[in-house]
Amino acid sequence: MSFKLEAKDPGSKARAGTFTTDHGEIQTPIFMPVGTMGTVKAVHQRELKDDIKAQVILGNTYHLFLRPGMEIMHAAGGLHKFMGWNQPILTDSGGYQVYSLANNRKITEEGVKFQSHIDGSRHFFTPEFSMEIQRQIGGDIIMAFDECPPFPCTYEYASDSMDLTHRWLKRGDSWLKENPPLYGHEQHFFPIVQGSVFPDLRKQSAETIAKLEAPGYAIGGLSVGEPHEDMYAMCELVCDLLPEDKPRYLMGVGTPANIIENIALGVDMFDCVMPTRNGRNGMIFTSEGIINIKNKKWELDFSTLDPNGPTFVDQEYSRAYLRHLFMANEYLGRQIASIHNLGFYLWLVGEARTKILSGEFSEWQRHMIPKLQTRL
């Protein structure tokens, strides 16, 4: 059993646990920085480990398949060795990026034909091939190849898509059983619940998925444009149906407030490009609220980014300095913002865990949510 449930919050459905991989433990609830192409943008690996305190990072199968490609990845001995990161890695299945980035994609029962967004080269991802790529990348947690329906979509589309995702799940699972890992460490396979914003489809998907004895379960197809209320409703519905003794991973979510709200509904794992992407555009998430560092009001503010900031950038750089770097379009501005935001996200989920373990989560949540949404 790779997951140990350690505590449940008395005032909500929040949980704390530990997921064990061959590259180390992941203490939940956890946020996973996104390392799209084998790098969390603008952040050194040692900063991820020592400053941000990342416990697990994400790699994107679609991006890594295109660059550097699987010949180099396999020769390197997998992504851990290639990028110099010996803690846990999770890879997605490539599906989501194929739908959102690739050109001329065509979905059939067999899989998805698409052209690379980089050079137009033609490729064909099947559930089996996605597993093969994920074996070559060598993530500690690997994801089922699913279809992520757009929002909004019709009930019929969502239903057909969910059925396809379930059939693809079986194919991926079968392939994995016949093809062991390549690098000597275990790869934990997570199936994905779909069903758009339709409660009965979500219920059907969660029940179908839950039947597969898996080390963890993911909730996909949310945070794709639907209202937050729909996201929370679907999330709660699904968490209530998934096995209690396995971690639940909500894919692609979200703002700091989204994360806390979903932790309260029983989610254990999160990933999102927001702290890095928005950071590179000058949005700084802090324990007191959100800063647009390009705003003139910070021009002469020589205080630190965040009085509770856990990383060195909070101690060493001022708001005025960071604003200057953004106004001058300097690399260091994006680097500082990325480290700060990721450090803050990891601090936030760490605080949530501490409060769950001490039974104070609900009170802390009520106190934090309004602050997290304040525009400073």
Place this chain on the structure above:
Amino acid sequence: MSFKLEAKDPGSKARAGTFTTDHGEIQTPIFMPVGTMGTVKAVHQRELKDDIKAQVILGNTYHLFLRPGMEIMHAAGGLHKFMGWNQPILTDSGGYQVYSLANNRKITEEGVKFQSHIDGSRHFFTPEFSMEIQRQIGGDIIMAFDECPPFPCTYEYASDSMDLTHRWLKRGDSWLKENPPLYGHEQHFFPIVQGSVFPDLRKQSAETIAKLEAPGYAIGGLSVGEPHEDMYAMCELVCDLLPEDKPRYLMGVGTPANIIENIALGVDMFDCVMPTRNGRNGMIFTSEGIINIKNKKWELDFSTLDPNGPTFVDQEYSRAYLRHLFMANEYLGRQIASIHNLGFYLWLVGEARTKILSGEFSEWQRHMIPKLQTRL
């Protein structure tokens, strides 16, 4: 006396010494990373200090005057506090950038009128105003406002320009004597030798400059397109005329081989954008030669960047990984290359110093120069 000459190489004119400032000691020969706008591009301050082992960095008066501007700089308490760097800083006078970057610049006896390369705003730099800006920035070493003649230029142009530089030197020096530093630490004022590639002008300029009792002397107007032989000839001529007990700073030079050759001629201090700018384009300087990391030959090379590399990037990242980052246009590639190259430059001048102190510099120089120029 701020400079202590500690050793002279028996086989060349190379020297080792220590220059003491209120922000710490500078052990020469030294290379100074260029922090144009209050940041050495793509490098954190703690990386400069702890990994690269920079002892002094450069700020550009022209750039800092335009962004963030002197209101913010002064309110911050100077550049050390603004950027969070409490070791020595040297600022140039702004002259060189005015000539090379600004639009519609017009040089008169009084000073230089120009338009900002950023927004076309009009400004007027005089020798006095350059000193005033440098007081506000607060560098530990500040530079005379000079004219840097283009290469090639006529003897007459070079001669008139040199005379102007000498008159401007007196004006800057007088202004400084009447206007003390703003932040409580000493600012050492270095005059600059000009004279293009004309030996008699260089001699005249060096002798004129040497008469001013200064804590150090700079050699300007080289590395502007002239043949290397001219640079070395002018450098040797000038070094032989400057006081032995003061440091000599060759501005804007250069390749690793250039630096070693000029150390052998008696130069103590260097700055150049090459390690960072060329690094950001994929040129990696190593102890075995120069690597173009974008070259396909590194695609499957999982060895470290430089077997003698002194910084963490040499231990943690492979050539294949760095190539991937450059091919994918990732920030981290530029960050790694910048840290590596600066670490290498500092390692190189540190080795030169060690060899001077042990009397082995000339032998080491003969051994190193061909390696430094090898294309790997």
